[in-house]
Amino acid sequence: MSAARTIIARAAxxxxxxxxxxxxxxxxxxxxxxxxxxxxxxxxxxxxxxxARIFAPxxxxxxxxxFMDLANPVHAQKQADLDLLARQFGIAHYYPVGAxxxxxxxxxxxxxxxxxxxxxxxxTDSHSSTYGGFGALGLNIGLDALEGIIALGEHxxxxxxxxxxxxxxxxxxxxxxxxxxxxxxADLAGEPLTFGAGIELDGEAIQALHPEEKLTLxxxxxxxxxxxxxxxxxxxxxxxxxxxxxxxxxxxxPDGHAEYDRVLRYGAEDFVAMVALPGGPERAIPxxxxxxxxxxxxxxxxxxxxxxxxxxxxxEIVLAGxxxxxxxxxxxxxxxxxxxxxxxxxxxxxxxxxxxxVAEQPGCNACAGxxxxxxxxxxxxxxxxxxxxxxxxxxxxxxxxxxSAATAATIALTGTLG
Numbered sequence: 003m004s005a006a007r008t009i010i011a012r013a014a015x016x017x018x019x020x021x022x023x024x025x026x027x028x029x030x031x032x033x034x035x036x037x038x039x040x041x042x043x044x045x046x047x048x049x050x051x052x053x054a055r056i057f058a059p060x061x062x063x064x065x066x067x068x069f070m071d072l073a074n075p076v077h078a079q080k081q082a083d084l085d086l087l088a089r090q091f092g093i094a095h096y097y098p099v100g101a102x103x104x105x106x107x108x109x110x111x112x113x114x115x116x117x118x119x120x121x122x123x124x125x126t127d128s129h130s131s132t133y134g135g136f137g138a139l140g141l142n143i144g145l146d147a148l149e150g151i152i153a154l155g156e157h158x159x160x161x162x163x164x165x166x167x168x169x170x171x172x173x174x175x176x177x178x179x180x181x182x183x184x185x186x187x188a189d190l191a192g193e194p195l196t197f198g199a200g201i202e203l204d205g206e207a208i209q210a211l212h213p214e215e216k217l218t219l220x221x222x223x224x225x226x227x228x229x230x231x232x233x234x235x236x237x238x239x240x241x242x243x244x245x246x247x248x249x250x251x252x253x254x255x256p257d258g259h260a261e262y263d264r265v266l267r268y269g270a271e272d273f274v275a276m277v278a279l280p281g282g283p284e285r286a287i288p289x290x291x292x293x294x295x296x297x298x299x300x301x302x303x304x305x306x307x308x309x310x311x312x313x314x315x316x317x318e319i320v321l322a323g324x325x326x327x328x329x330x331x332x333x334x335x336x337x338x339x340x341x342x343x344x345x346x347x348x349x350x351x352x353x354x355x356x357x358x359x360v361a362e363q364p365g366c367n368a369c370a371g372x373x374x375x376x377x378x379x380x381x382x383x384x385x386x387x388x389x390x391x392x393x394x395x396x397x398x399x400x401x402x403x404x405x406s407a408a409t410a411a412t413i414a415l416t417g418t419l420g
């Protein structure tokens with residue numbers, strides 16, 4: 003079986019699963035966050051009673067990442083709801099504002115050693131597929147499914163059709179995971195082939211990427227129209243997660259009898275640096291084809307593009323330059339507190355960041371369109387986020403492009419691209 007189906011079969015207590023099967027799985031971990039805390043408390047009280055215990059409090063993870071402006075009464079209430087939920091259920095894996103580490107769930111969980119190869123992780127966010135970058139299966143679920151899992155420890159699911167994408171060779175200099183996933187979005191988003199599919203992304207080129215780059219790939223499964231992306235965990239990823247504190251996991255690889263509904267093969271030379279035009283990630287084109295475009299904003303943030311590795315690439319480039327271009331506002335939102343602390347641990351990085359605009363709170367910020375560095379009507383912004391639909395991160399008229407942290411750094415220094 004494929005890596006994903008092997009994980010599903012184990013979680014369902016079965017020897018084999020195939021496309022079209024309906025199974026009941028027991029997730030290894032379940033994650034939810036501040037937008038769902040209030041509704042979940044209300045549903046739990048109505049359906050089960052406030053005193054009812056949940057199935058496995060040690061396997062539920064609560065994260066604050068969307069509503070981080072605590073001077074705003076709405077945001078403050080969201081955080082209060084999350085705190086009440088954590089106390090009501092006795093949650094140990096609770097990451098509120100101000101914790102030793104906190105921030106965007108999909109960067110935080112891997113940093114905290116909670117994403118382990120071979121495990122099934124259910125999350126109430128459309129980018130829960132991110133965990134597939136470490137060889138886990140990240141399953142996006144809704145509030146109904148969440149309630150069922152925390153009450154009974156089980157989740158009913160259908161096994162989707164599966165596509166294997168193999169990329170051989172080695173990517174050229176300057177080609178990042180963000181470029182790869184943008185090109186795959188341009189090629190495959192909207193195609194019946196990929197809609198609702200599980201995707202296994204593998205091959206020499208993929209396995210040569212940094213572990214956190216693999217998280218970037220898996221993060222954007224939804225933008226391709228897929229249910230998930232799983233990158234089978236190699237030795238480097240296993241060593242990486244062990245260094246983060248993960249223990250007692252068993253990585254899974256596709257076996258010699260794995261069957262796929264379709265296999266797509268690429269060569270690494272097919273991939274170049276990409277930029278997504280305003281309107282959606284599927285509108286990605288090679289940077290070489292972009293007419294010279296002047297930018298007035300750079301946003302380095304989100305679970306896709308503000309992890310430690312992303313910030314390392316960004317600062318490697320900008321610190322080698324002469325300073326930000328005139329007329330370009332640079333906005334930095336580290337995905338987690340640990341990444342923010344890393345920025346300010348170095349005097350050169352700290353000076354550069356302080357001279358720009360850096361968020362006090364790690365979190366989703368403008369990517370979720372709730373608060374923070376929202377784009378105005380006149381914005382021409384390069385963003386390292388995963389979505390750029392009209393109005394997603396601010397004004398309907400804002401022109402928001404998507405690219406890698408390296409592309410964002412280049413624009414920060416020059417103000418132009420193309």
